[in-house]
Amino acid sequence: MPELPEVEVTRRSIGAALHGAEVRGARLGKPLRWPLGVAPESLTGLRVGELARRGKYLWMPLSNAAAQGGLLWHLGMSGSLAMQPSGVAPGRHDHFDLITTRGTLRLTDPRRFGAVVWSGSLADAPASTLLAHLGFEPFDPELTAARFHAGLRRRRTGIKSLLLGGELIVGAGNIYACEALFHAGIHPARRSDRIGAGAAERLLGALRETLARAMDLGGSTLQDFRDAHGASGAYQAEARVYGRAGQACRTCGQAIRRIVQGQRSTFYCPRCQRH
DNA sequence: AGTTAAACCTGGTTGC
DNA sequence: TGCAACCAGGTTTAAC
Numbered sequence: 001m002p003e004l005p006e007v008e009v010t011r012r013s014i015g016a017a018l019h020g021a022e023v024r025g026a027r028l029g030k031p032l033r034w035p036l037g038v039a040p041e042s043l044t045g046l047r048v049g050e051l052a053r054r055g056k057y058l059w060m061p062l063s064n065a066a067a068q069g070g071l072l073w074h075l076g077m078s079g080s081l082a083m084q085p086s087g088v089a090p091g092r093h094d095h096f097d098l099i100t101t102r103g104t105l106r107l108t109d110p111r112r113f114g115a116v117v118w119s120g121s122l123a124d125a126p127a128s129t130l131l132a133h134l135g136f137e138p139f140d141p142e143l144t145a146a147r148f149h150a151g152l153r154r155r156r157t158g159i160k161s162l163l164l165g166g167e168l169i170v171g172a173g174n175i176y177a178c179e180a181l182f183h184a185g186i187h188p189a190r191r192s193d194r195i196g197a198g199a200a201e202r203l204l205g206a207l208r209e210t211l212a213r214a215m216d217l218g219g220s221t222l223q224d225f226r227d228a229h230g231a232s233g234a235y236q237a238e239a240r241v242y243g244r245a246g247q248a249c250r251t252c253g254q255a256i257r258r259i260v261q262g263q264r265s266t267f268y269c270p271r272c273q274r275h
Numbered sequence: 276a277g278t279t280a281a282a283c284c285t286g287g288t289t290g291c
Numbered sequence: 292t293g294c295a296a297c298c299a300g301g302t303t304t305a306a307c
Contacts, residue, residue, distance in 0.1 A: 002300060033283075033302085056301075077301055078285080093285085111284045113301060130302095157278060164301085173300055222300065223287085262279070265298080 002075040004138070004171030005214035006225050006233065007056050010081050013228035014105060015051035017083050021100035022047050023062065029095035030112060033076065036096075037126065038118035043071075048100065055134045055170035059122055069120045071098075072127045076113025082106055083228050105228075135168040138207055143169065149200035152192045159195060159203075160188035161262040169204075171211055175220055175235075175242045178267045180206040182241045187275040188266045189259070213238070241267040 002010070026040035049061030049070070058073040058081075073081070084104040090097060096107040096116050107116060119127035135151070136143040151168040152159070162168060163177040172180060181188050183206035186199055195203070219225055219233030222243070226232055236243075240250055245258035245267060254271040 006300075074301080076284095077299070079300095109284095110286065111299090111301095113283065155277080161278090166302085175300065220300075225300075263281085264301095 002056060002079065002219075002225060003173035003176050003214075004053075004056060004211055005176070005235065006219035007058060007075065008053055008215055009219045009227050009233065010075070011051050011053045011058055013231075014081055014083065017228060018048045018060075018100060018102055018105060019050060020048065021102035023098060023100050025099040027090065027097040027099070029090060032095055032107075032109065032112050033074070033115040034117050034126070036116055036118055043098070043118075054122075054131055054137070055166060056173070057131065059127070069118060070122070070127075072115075072117045072119055072122075072130065073107070074115045074130075075107075076109060076111060076115070078111040078224065079107060079109035079114035080224060080226055081228055082108065082226060082230060133167055134170050135166055136170065138169055138171045138211055143204070145197070145201035145204055148204045149195070149197050152195050152200055155192040157192055158189045158261055159186060159192050160266050161264075162192045163207075164262065164264065169207065172207060174264055174266075175222075175239065176207070176210050176214065178242045179239060180210045182269060182273060183210060185273055187273045188261065188268050190275055241269060243267065 023043045023046045026043050028036065028040055043062065046062035046064050046067060049063065052059045056074060059070055061070040084106050093110045094106050094108050095112065098105040117126055155162050160177050160181060163172045184203040186203055214220060214235040217234040218227060218231060220235040221232035222236055241256050244256040247256055249256055249269040249272060252271045254269055256267055257270055259266050
């Protein structure tokens with residue numbers, strides 16, 4: 001569920017609430033995608049540093065005079081993080097609590113594709129391994145249209161699947177990959193290496209505008225996404241194609257189509273998006 | 276080496 | 292109403 005906008009909205013809302021807090025304890029629920037990698041009680045006494053984001057991962061530095069490291073978080077398909085009012089017992093889908101002097105941060109994740117992993121630093125395993133193959137951050141100024149185009153030319157897979165892969169550019173998931181391709185007027189099945197310089201530049205711009213707009217609106221709430229304080233997102237109401245199969249395109253009136261690419265649904269307008 | 280399928284897990288919706 | 296089939300925001304691992 002959470003793509004870059006939702007993860008970034010989460011980062012901002014939690015970062016402000018927890019920065020400088022001291023960990024008092026931690027509680028594990030059912031297993032997540034990967035083991036925590038450290039005894040939960042060993043986190044006690046560490047202070048929370050500034051929360052950072054890389055792709056759809058969050059990095060929470062934790063340190064004191066005696067120890068240094070951090071937690072790498074991922075929300076998977078159905079995860080969310082929220083500050084608990086206090087004393088609320090964990091439910092069946094609450095699988096990790098970080099109890100601090102400024103409140104309890106709780107990871108809720110019904111499908112358990114998410115994870116919380118201890119790592120000595122971002123440069124060491126396991127964090128470094130998990131982040132190793134990630135592509136450009138979408139707002140990295142080093143990512144020029146020319147570099148983006150060069151990356152597209154190296155691959156032959158459909159452009160939508162390439163965007164989802166995250167090896168060239170991170171952040172777009174199924175919603176925003178579909179939306180950005182619509183705004184750029186590019187068919188999702190178009191081979192990556194057949195996209196010209198002009199279309200590449202339009203696509204990079206559309207990705208940035210789509211992600212920025214979604215962040216402004218607090219992300220997309222399809223089923224259950226909420227920020228750390230329970231606020232839902234509003235971008236889903238602006239979606240042009242995602243989840244709109246059979247409905248009329250808001251630009252041309254043609255029926256939006258759904259196809260499957262890489263076992264994921266893709267939505268597009270057959271008239272506005274050229275193959 | 277590059278591309279695609281299978282796997283992880285739970286719950287909601289759809290259709291017979 | 293019951294039950295099977297299919298769908299869902301992601302990513303790694305295995306297999307062509």
